[in-house]
Amino acid sequence: MKTPIRPSLGTKFRLAAALGLFVLAGLAVQPAAAEERAKDLFGAKKLPAATAAQSIGFYSKGCFAGGVAIPMDGPTWEVMRPSRNRRWGHPAMIAVIEKLARDAAADGWPGLLIGDISQPRGGPMLTGHASHQIGLDADIWLTPMPSRPLSMAQRESMSATLMVDEKTHLVKDALWTPAHTRLLKRAASYSQVERILVNPGIKKKLCDTVKGDRGWLRKIRPFWGHDYHFHMRIGCQPGSPGCKAQEATPADDGCGEPLAWWFTQEPWRPNKNPDAPKARDLMTMANLPSQCRAVLDAPGPASAEAATYHVGGAPVAVAAPEPEAPSLPATSAAAGLPSALNAFSATPEIGVPLPRPRPPGN
């Protein structure tokens, strides 16, 4: 069989030109809704959907309504990369982050530097992250909050500390402290937190050094990246019937064979097809749960401020909500959550999810 002839430069050029025209045509005329890239639609939303809090779909394929923002600054936290506008989450997620910030400070961690949570209405992001789509994922830096307040400009530019050697995939011992271990242990101690993703080197460090109670190591899961931050994921919350739960982590500490795999060549082989588009880049509205269209179209609150949790209480009331839309104040935003829940109450016990069978190919 003859080897197919590579397209000539001219053919390539014509193809590119045709694609270029297609893109221009797409800008001029709105393509059918189902073909719109979900990341463009969700990435353009500046404010949440002002309805009862609800996560819809899966962590890597969904959206959420009734989101609230964590304030840019709290007594024991600062939001990093504020221009990204990814400080939004399900009210339960924001409550857990604020609780961790307080508890960690009591444990001796000066404060949290908070990375990406979600876009205001979740959905796939323009850049980064496959997950973080339903308001139940948050990235927290492994760098403690500096003693001097960071300016907005510093939060955009300050670089994170890489905790793991890129060649050996082991934690840099000069950087790792018992306070890092305490922070992860505290986060894992919350019943709502189902898993925490860290670099395999960090998991190994914990496996090698944690004495006594090791039950919490079950929630600490090795994954690529996550060498300057950890990723905290909470379970589906009450009031979200369309939220698809993730399978439970195995009951053991995860320090055995599954961890050893990360220290073989296999996970680190170069990607055979590095230019292949990622799922989040291709997702259209048709790929997301159908309710995500309603989330996209729902009215928003008057301002970001109107949907922000504040020190000492629940989110402030939304000013002038659309008459037909359920409003976002504490009562409805936290529908299905214990009524006492607010950012500074103790994080309620919502219950440990039942173990689910492992899906194939996990």
Ligand SMILES: [Zn+2]
């Ligand atoms: Zn993350």
